[in-house]
Amino acid sequence: MASVDERADRLVIFYASQTGNAEWIAKSLDKSAAERGYQCRCLAMDDHAEVELEQERVLAFVVSTTGDGDPPDNSLKFWRWLRRNKQSDLLQHTQYAILGLGDTNYDNFCNTAKRLEKRLQEKAARPFYPTGRADDATGLEEVVDPWIDNLWPALAAVCKSSRETAQSVSAVDQLLDNTMAAETAEPAAQVVASDKLADGIKDVHIAEPVPEVKKPTAGETAAASGAYPAYVLDLDTSALDQGLSQLSNLAKSPVDLCEVVALPADANVSAVRKLPPVFFNTPTPLLYARIKTARTLTQPEAVKRTLHLELEMLQRPEADSPLIADELDVLPGDSFGIICENDPGLVQAILEQLDCVDTADQPVRVQSLVDENGIAASLGQTTVRELLTHALDLQGTLRKSTIRLLADVSQDLRDQHPTLLDLLVTFPSARPPIGRLLGALSALQPRSYSCTNTPLLHPRELHCAFNIAEYVDAHGRQRHGVCTPWLDRISRPWQGATSTLAASPILRVYLRPNVTNFRVPDAAIHHPMILIGPGTGVAPFIGFLAHRSEQRRLRLSMGGISRVPSRAVDALFGPIQLYYGCRDDRLDFLYRDEIMRAQNDRTLSELVLACSRKPEHGRRYVQDGLYERGADVWRIMSAENGIIFVCGDATGMARDVNTALAEIVQQHGGAADMKEALATLAEWTQQGRYLRDLRSDTRHK
Ligand SMILES: Cc1cc2nc3c(=O)[nH]c(=O)nc-3n(C[C@H](O)[C@H](O)[C@H](O)COP(=O)(O)OP(=O)(O)OC[C@H]3O[C@@H](n4cnc5c(N)ncnc54)[C@H](O)[C@@H]3O)c2cc1C
Ligand SMILES: Cc1cc2nc3c(=O)[nH]c(=O)nc-3n(C[C@H](O)[C@H](O)[C@H](O)COP(=O)(O)O)c2cc1C
Incomplete structure (x- = not known):
């Protein structure tokens, strides 16, 4: 000691x-x-x-x-x-x-x-x-x-x-x-x-010489290998001409956390592996899954495309392995992580920009320069292509330290949210060694998805729904996310069909049990629930409804409840209201069939639909439905011990819903002012009766 x-x-x-x-x-x-x-x-x-x-x-x-x-x-x-x-x-x-x-x-x-x-x-x-x-x-x-x-x-x-x-x-x-x-x-x-x-900062040391910056022609577009879109950035780098003094206030250059050492060519890494390495320490054990089915939830004319995906858990990492014997310990409200990978076209384009294509598949070892437990300890033996495909976030907004030579002298650089490839194409002479990129770029993170299924019906499966992140940015450039376009690509053979002959790739996933009470109440079933989830925020609630519907069916099938069993079951289970929002219900009403089925079997007591882009109905959002039913919401929360669940975008929707609820507390609950109303909401949160599962739509600002 x-x-x-x-x-x-x-x-x-x-x-x-x-x-x-x-x-x-x-x-x-x-x-x-x-x-x-x-x-x-x-x-x-x-x-x-x-x-x-x-x-x-x-x-x-x-x-x-x-x-x-x-x-x-x-x-x-x-x-x-x-x-x-x-x-x-x-x-x-x-x-x-x-x-x-x-x-x-x-x-x-x-x-x-x-x-x-x-x-x-x-x-x-x-x-x-x-x-x-x-x-x-x-x-x-x-x-x-x-x-x-x-x-x-x-x-x-x-x-x-x-x-x-x-x-x-x-x-x-x-x-x-x-x-x-x-x-x-x-x-x-x-x-x-x-x-x-x-x-207190007097001096920031510039450890390296400033590389010569080649000025690009504004708006010029390059395409690296031609297979993957890359954009020459529109920059004003004139401040650089004024010399090094301009750089005195810049963020630090990233420290080297590890180095990449070439191994003898005969140490063939990938050939002996069934699956590429996982460069991420998951909080719960890794599970292996294959795609059971996938289907599109939106119409072709909808602005966003949303996919539903069903994964079956396997005993071994092989597509023909039997399903896992033990049931998953998961409840609607929980989510799971998916280990994803970068687009091969993007990886190839970056390798070309770095002049590394010839050596990309040769074995290398990643050595930590930090300590035994450092970032590289888990990386071990791999190839540069594997590192770029599985370990690094190639599309995230670059840290300021990564682009420190340009960021402060050129605000428009940050405004353009450049990707690594954009920078490499804009400054073609830049050839950072892979080891330094490992220190500079963020790790490629798994993405999380809410479970839309219930273990009561599918105990060895995980289902989810997601928008495919493909969009045109503020500068008119076509961009896309990492995980959802990849899931879209690999699940194509299953989309629109319930079975397929294609062999499924193996997916690595892990459970993320919800640490708050944001789960379908399994025991306290009598609480009324108000579910608020526009867009893919409805995902966990599809699981809630399936779970509750199955609980009701099981209860009914036990018999002996009363002379009018359905009424007795209604009395046993608290009513559920769903506030759901989409742009136009003819195009992007996700899980319409499942929601209607839940209404028909009386699991769902009321659906409050808000369409934001249906001119004949005005622009309505979920909070508009709440305002209209303010008295009802207050009664459920104050007199019936109700629970409000909110799922979806943290910044826009969650704030508007929070404001609507606070105003309802003022109008119907007699709170003197906003402060008092917010205190009531805080009290509900403390009691586990106002629960939110929020995610950011602006993660990569
Ligand atoms: C606990 C939890 C549960 C979640 N559950 C779900 C779920 O059930 N369903 C679901 O769809 N997502 C869910 N998410 C979000 C999900 O994890 C991913 O963040 C999402 O699918 C995007 O991943 P991606 O890799 O495809 O895109 P990324 O590579 O992460 O890129 C997404 C980024 O691209 C940018 N972007 C995307 N669209 C636009 C646009 N139109 N305009 C400008 N910029 C844009 C944004 O900056 C956005 O942050 C959940 C998140 C958490 C934390
Ligand atoms: C899904 C999600 C939820 C978040 N919730 C909060 C929050 O409640 N409060 C906050 O201050 N920041 C929140 N953030 C912002 C993160 O804390 C911030 O982006 C931070 O840099 C992430 O650091 P990490 O990569 O080490 O987790 C959230 C970010 C995400 C993606």
Whole structure:
């Protein structure tokens, strides 16, 4: 065990990350701290047992917020552990710093960081540096970079004071007093003391020479290999001509987290593998699945195309393997992750731009430059093509650090949301080594989908519905997402047919049980439910309806309920209202048959339909239906112990619905003002009666 003295120079960095940002920042921090001579560990919060937390002197946390103010999946065990631990002085020797990542488009901005701070203080830990709250809506780096820059002096002071305990009060507390004063002086700031921190930056070192930038012809379009669309960006790079001084305020270049080492050509990697490697640590075990069927839920004239997909779980990763013997532990309201892959045309185009086509399929080993648990540890032996196909997010908006030479001098670059390929095509002389790209690009994340099926009917299957993300961006460029176009491509043979002779590819999925109560109530079946889910937000509710319909059928089939069994079943199960929205019900009414069936068998008591693009009916949204039925909504919630479930877009719809509910509480529940009405909504949330499963439509801003 390390002595107290040794621990004083130690820094343990924990991250909680859903889509990789916090993990990446934590690992960069780990590397920089190690370079400064600290003994570092960098761990997901769920791996906290790898250190003796209560013995550690100095902790740094980088934590994001997901869902509706929820902590990321890879921190849930940590939270459970902390909740169960009743020792109030557990962390009395610990000092901490927290960097929160969030997005002000969401109601609960940086909620994980706020909760963490509260819990750490309840356990007697003390902050040595003010909490940073970085906002994805304006650019994380605006807070992250100065927060890290100013962490170093605070860290040096706290480590020194840990060693010299006798002097501990003066230096650290002085520093803390100063920085806390800065924080309290700025009460409404969501970006905690960021201006203050930014002031402290005198000099940002440019570690590398600025590459010569070839000026593209505005609007010129290049197509790399011709197979995949790429766009020469329309940029004003004239500021670069003014010299290096222009670059003094730019974000840091990404640190190298790993390097790619060529192996002898006879170490043939892919040939011996049935499936490509998975470069992502899933929170629950990986499951193998094959496509059972797929069908289009929308009409050809609809603006968006929506697919329904059914997956069967297999015992082994082979398409002809038997289905898994055990039933899945899943309920409507839960979702599952799908490990997806990049478009092969895009991968090929990038390989061509990087001059790597000839070596793309040769074996390489990815070596971590960070530590044993670093990003590369799980990557092992692979090929460059596999890395580009499965490990890296090639389409996400690039981090500012990745394009630091251009970003600040050219706002229009960021506005154009360039992809990696666009940048490579715009600057054809740029040939970053793959190892550096591994450090600079985000990891390719699995995508999540709500289960639309019930285990009562399909215990070994996972069904879902999704819009295929294909769109024209603000600059008229054709773009598409990663996972849904890929699912569309691989499920083509099944679309429109219930069976097919095609062999299914093997999909890797994993369960994401909902950590809030956003699941069909399995036991407390008498609660009335108000389900609000426009577009694909209806997906979990299709599962709810199927589940409840089957529960009702089973109850009826038991017999002996009363002389009028259907009435007795109605009395047993609470009524369900569904507020569903689409653009035009003739074109994009998802799951119309299933919803009608639920109405016919009395599972669904009422459907409130809102069409936003049907001129003859006016533009109606789900919240309009709520306003119209305000008295009914209030009665269900106040007198009948009802539960409201909302699923879909976090920024637009969820806010409008929240406002509508608050106004209903004012109008029908007598709340004096908005503040009081919102307090009622918060109370319902606390009671598990106002539940939201939200996702962002603007993840890649
Ligand atoms: C818990 C959870 C459950 C979910 N359940 C579902 C579900 O049941 N069904 C479902 O469809 N999705 C669901 N999602 C969202 C889903 O995980 C994916 O984010 C979505 O399918 C897009 O993935 P993709 O890889 O195809 O696109 P990505 O590669 O992620 O690209 C999507 C991005 O492209 C951009 N974009 C897309 N369309 C446009 C446009 N018209 N204009 C401008 N920009 C645009 C946006 O920035 C968007 O964020 C869920 C998300 C979570 C977190
Ligand atoms: C589905 C989803 C839900 C989110 N919910 C919230 C939220 O409730 N509050 C918040 O401040 N940020 C929210 N965010 C923003 C993320 O915290 C932010 O994008 C962060 O950079 C993600 O970091 P990560 O990649 O480490 O998870 C959400 C993002 C997504 C994609």
